[in-house]
Amino acid sequence: MTASIPPLSRRARSVSAEVAAHLEGLIISGELRAGDRLPPERELAANMNISRSSLRQAMFELESKKLIERRQGRGSTVADTPYTAAELAGSLAETEIELGHASELRDLVEPRIAHLAALRAVESNLLSLENVLGRCHDGNSADESLRLDIEFHALLAHAAQNPLLVTLCTMTTEWTRRTRTLSHRTKRGRRVSLDGHRQIYEAVARHDGASAAVAMEQHLREVRELSLHTGRR
Known part of the structure; x- marks a missing residue:
């Protein structure tokens, strides 16, 4: 079909x-x-x-x-997921990963993804990221905000032009879904997340790898703090 x-x-x-x-x-x-x-x-x-x-x-x-x-x-x-990436996903998916470990992995992987995305992104990548940011606003529900958050990070991984990093991003997204859900529960949390994405995008659009990595590190810190605060309520 x-x-x-x-x-x-x-x-x-x-x-x-x-x-x-x-x-x-x-x-x-x-x-x-x-x-x-x-x-x-x-x-x-x-x-x-x-x-x-x-x-x-x-x-x-x-x-x-x-x-x-x-x-x-x-x-x-x-296309299907490349075989090498699928093989990596399969082997790691069988291992039970604690949320704390997954967050550490995200801290290691995502700043590097942002750095490479800034160096390698082509015009179509920037347009895709702009499109996601353009659909984000204060009226988004928690579920919609979370979906756009995941889409933004997935597009960023694709902009890095490395299929294994795309797979790692997908896996860490699943492992940290609960944390992401917590950070999108409040309007403030959704606003902070969007502000972080905009700063990352601006660095990527300038092809400034170092600034993109720093913006991602700051974004992850803010999301983690929001999640901890919301989770204690």
């Missing part, structure tokens, strides 16, 4: 980058899943009202990020 692609919201950016960001966001959010077949390029370009050359550039970028697979005569499909 061929996947349905939602309309593209156009901005004054490179068309191919906008398309890549749009499709990447659908993949990261789970709207497009591993194995989903994308419409034929001619049809997809017509539906999105873009040229086939712009679409091809976007598809090439997604393929280079290992988000889709393109095969002659079979079209394009959303």
Whole structure:
């Protein structure tokens, strides 16, 4: 079955980058899943009202990020998790990890992800991150705020262009879900989380790896303190 692609919201950016960001966001959010077949390029370009050359550039970028697979005569499909990453996830998932240990792992992994994302992010990555931040506001529910939080960190990991780091980010997200839930219970917590994301994004957009890592470290400290405070209530 061929996947349905939602309309593209156009901005004054490179068309191919906008398309890549749009499709990447659908993949990261789970709207497009591993194995989903994308419409034929001619049809997809017509539906999105873009040229086939712009679409091809976007598809090439997604393929280079290992988000889709393109095969002659079979079209394009959303890629599975790379075997090496899946193997790592499987071996670690069987081990019972305490929340404190998982938080320590997050402190080790996520600043490095932010640093690499700042060095390696391309225009489509920045557009995807902007899109998530644009959907964050004071009216978000706790559940929606948590979902956008997870999506932001997942997109940041993809911007680092390393599939193993994407897998580590996914695993630490699951291990720290309870902590994240606590930090999003209050409006203040959701605001602090969003402010942290904005500071991280600004550093990534400047391609300032050191500042991105520092912003992430500060963000994780604030989230941890919020979670501890909320958990004691």
